[in-house]
Every structure is written in C-alpha cells, then in structure tokens.
Amino acid sequence: MKRVLLVIGGGVAAYKSLDLIRRLRERGIASRVVLTRAAKQFVTPLSAAGLSGDKVYDELFSLTDEAEMGHIQLSRSADLVVVAPATADLMAKMAHGLADDLASTLLLATDKRVLIAPAMNVRMWLHPATRRNLATLKSDGVLAVGPGEGEMACGEFGPGRMAEPNEIADAVERALGEPARIAATHALPGPGTALGPLAGKRVVVTAGPTHEPIDPVRYIANRSSGKQGFALARALADLGAYVTLVAGPVGLPDPAGVTTRRVETAREMLAAVDEALPADVFVAAAAVADWRVATEGGEKIKKQAGALPRFDLIENPDILASIARRGAGRPPLIVGFAAETEKVIEHARAKLARKGCDLIVANDVSPQTGIMGGDRNRVHLVTADGVEDWPDLGKDEVARRLAAAIAARLAGRREISA
Numbered sequence: 001m002k003r004v005l006l007v008i009g010g011g012v013a014a015y016k017s018l019d020l021i022r023r024l025r026e027r028g029i030a031s032r033v034v035l036t037r038a039a040k041q042f043v044t045p046l047s048a049a050g051l052s053g054d055k056v057y058d059e060l061f062s063l064t065d066e067a068e069m070g071h072i073q074l075s076r077s078a079d080l081v082v083v084a085p086a087t088a089d090l091m092a093k094m095a096h097g098l099a100d101d102l103a104s105t106l107l108l109a110t111d112k113r114v115l116i117a118p119a120m121n122v123r124m125w126l127h128p129a130t131r132r133n134l135a136t137l138k139s140d141g142v143l144a145v146g147p148g149e150g151e152m153a154c155g156e157f158g159p160g161r162m163a164e165p166n167e168i169a170d171a172v173e174r175a176l177g178e179p180a181r182i183a184a185t186h187a188l189p190g191p192g193t194a195l196g197p198l199a200g201k202r203v204v205v206t207a208g209p210t211h212e213p214i215d216p217v218r219y220i221a222n223r224s225s226g227k228q229g230f231a232l233a234r235a236l237a238d239l240g241a242y243v244t245l246v247a248g249p250v251g252l253p254d255p256a257g258v259t260t261r262r263v264e265t266a267r268e269m270l271a272a273v274d275e276a277l278p279a280d281v282f283v284a285a286a287a288v289a290d291w292r293v294a295t296e297g298g299e300k301i302k303k304q305a306g307a308l309p310r311f312d313l314i315e316n317p318d319i320l321a322s323i324a325r326r327g328a329g330r331p332p333l334i335v336g337f338a339a340e341t342e343k344v345i346e347h348a349r350a351k352l353a354r355k356g357c358d359l360i361v362a363n364d365v366s367p368q369t370g371i372m373g374g375d376r377n378r379v380h381l382v383t384a385d386g387v388e389d390w391p392d393l394g395k396d397e398v399a400r401r402l403a404a405a406i407a408a409r410l411a412g413r414r415e416i417s418a
C-alpha cells in the first residue's frame, strides 16, 4: 500500500484535508498525519487519527525522542509528502528552508517528493512574496495543485481556495505514478519514460480556445476543441518531458502524466504560462481570442427595443509574441501554430517572423477541411529554413511526430537559461 505523509497546515481549508484522508483511502493510499500548531485550531488530532487509523504527530511529539520514531525517519516513512492546506506561512518556510517546528523540519529533512495544495486569502496568494516563494518551490521540484477560484471563507473572491479533495487525490496518484525524484524539477523525468529523448526537459503548452466575457452570461469564443494541443502535451510527456498544459475551456480530461492548469481568458492564460516558466520549450497551440470587450458588464446586458448594444473591442495580449520576445527568460525553443483559411504557407511565414518563434505548425482550418473540432489534421512545418508538408494524419499521430521533431530540434540547442 502506498503511503503519504499529510502535513495539515492551519487554515480554514483544514477540514477538507480530513475528507482528503478518506478519498485517498478509497484509492488504496494510506495517510500518516502531521498537524501544525495552527492546524489544531481547525481540526483535532483525534479526528485525524480516527480517519487515518494511525498515530497523529504534532508539536507534542518531541523532535529528540528517538525512542518512537525519529523525525528524519518520519519524514521518509511515506512515498510522498502532501501539504494541505499549504498556508502562505508554510510555503514561505519551505521556500527558505526554515525548520522551526515539526512540519517545517520534516519538509526540510525529507528525501521524498512534496506536493502542496495552497490555500489562503486571495491578496496573500497574489502578493509578490508568495509568487516568489511559489516559483522557488517549483524550481526546487515541489509539485502544486490548485488553488481554485471562487468565494472564500473570508468573503473575498478570487484564486486562493484549496483544491477539492478529489483533485488533490488525483494529483497524489499522478505524483505517485511518476519516477523517483532525481534532484530538482529541472532534472525530473516525465512520467514513465525516464530515458525518453525529452527526459528532464520542461515544456509548457497552451491549448484550446479562450473565452472573453462580455457580461456574466455571454462571451467571445472560437471553435478550437483543444484536441491537437492536448494530444501534443501527452506525446511530449510520453517522451519524458515534464509538461505543464495551460488549457482554455474545453471538455477534454487532463492528459495522463501532465500538469494541467485550466483558465478562461487570454490574460489568465498568459499569467498561467508565466507561472509555469522557465522552460526549455514553449508550444502555443491555443486559439487565443484576439480581442475582448473594453468594459465587461457587471450585470447581464438587457435587450432594449430599438437599440442594439455596441461594444468597443480591445486587443488581448499576444502570449506567443510576448514570450518569444523575452531576453534572458526566453525558452530556447518556441513553437507556434497558425490556423489559416487561405494562403496558409504565406501567412505562416509572416507569422513566424512577426511573432519571433522558431517553428510554426500551420494548418488550413476552412470549414470544409473539418480540422477544427475533428480528429484529423494536415499540417505544414514552417521554419526559417523552409517548409515541410505532412500528409493527412490523426491528431494523435501528428502529436507524436511533432513531439519527436521538437526533441530533435532541442537536441541541437543550448540548455535552459533560467
């Protein structure tokens, strides 16, 4: 039986961690619980012990009492360490290597992978200090799930709500399925294929459309299904890459072995990409909406006899161009997509130059091709050196070939710069 060491931090979301113990047990994963001092304000050691069927460790457990179980041994007694809720304070301690209580000492002493489920007030989550700590933790190889967006216990609205127990349990299963930690994230092999040509490489992929709200019920969108981008994320992970997929609203499930972040708008997509960087490869497969309305209505716009509503549009950030034009933080290999309905190659060539990427995957998405939303694709690889025309193939096969082409190109380039 797999076992996690579950560190419960002191936040309102702590009660959800009791449910997490149950959800993990349903999946055949045992939990050994550590409560911080603050966590005990929210859940009792007795309820955690009852649910986990194991002794619960807290501050009363002496760090020097080796008679029972030393803290080093405790920190390694599980296959994975899960911190839920990961409060701003716990994240800060982890990022700086502080070890002034049992939880932070275990987190510093462990040789196992760590998965955090952050939960805090939205301002605390968005504070530059927490952003910095998160980036540090990620580059140390710490995995993260959530937080989600919604109304919070403190009455504010926005990102900061702890992921739901089932989402955390999914992330735990994914992490347990991945190969053992090598050193830091940059050297982490992707799931299942430690020896793949992209082993240890980090890739960020965008996919799907974006939805740009007009009012609380209406939005601007496009017909992208996300299938090609999702298939590509999966194929890159199959070659050993550590892949973050930033997906617009689509009905597709998270690809196995890929860290998936769901977003709605172009601005959210850019923020999520930024958070996932640095990377060795950035693939922009999303059909990002080019425009959004200048002023989003707070209430549903009502129909008025004889008067049509008018909307001013403003341009969305160009995610691909903004990442490709970065200096030091630019991923060494950047792949864009071009969805065209005419003069496919000509437009793709122009886009390659305009956006500053290294490779454009161009396709004809006129309605008669059935490519948008369909399962097949016919693409052309456009680089500064020329054009490669590929035959009509299933999107999964296009994804496999693209992943191989990306691996081949990357092999000839410099290492990750940040």
Ligand code: CTP
Pocket: 206, 266, 284, 285, 286, 287, 288, 289, 290, 316, 317, 318, 319, 320, 321, 335, 336, 337, 338, 339, 340, 351, 355
């Ligand atoms: N793209 C992006 N951000 C945008 C628009 C596009 O990252 N705001 C990326 C897409 O993911 C794709 C590439 O840019 O990789 C080309 O997208 P496409 O919609 O074909 O190009 P546009 O910039 O919209 O150009 P045009 O309107 O001339 O077709």
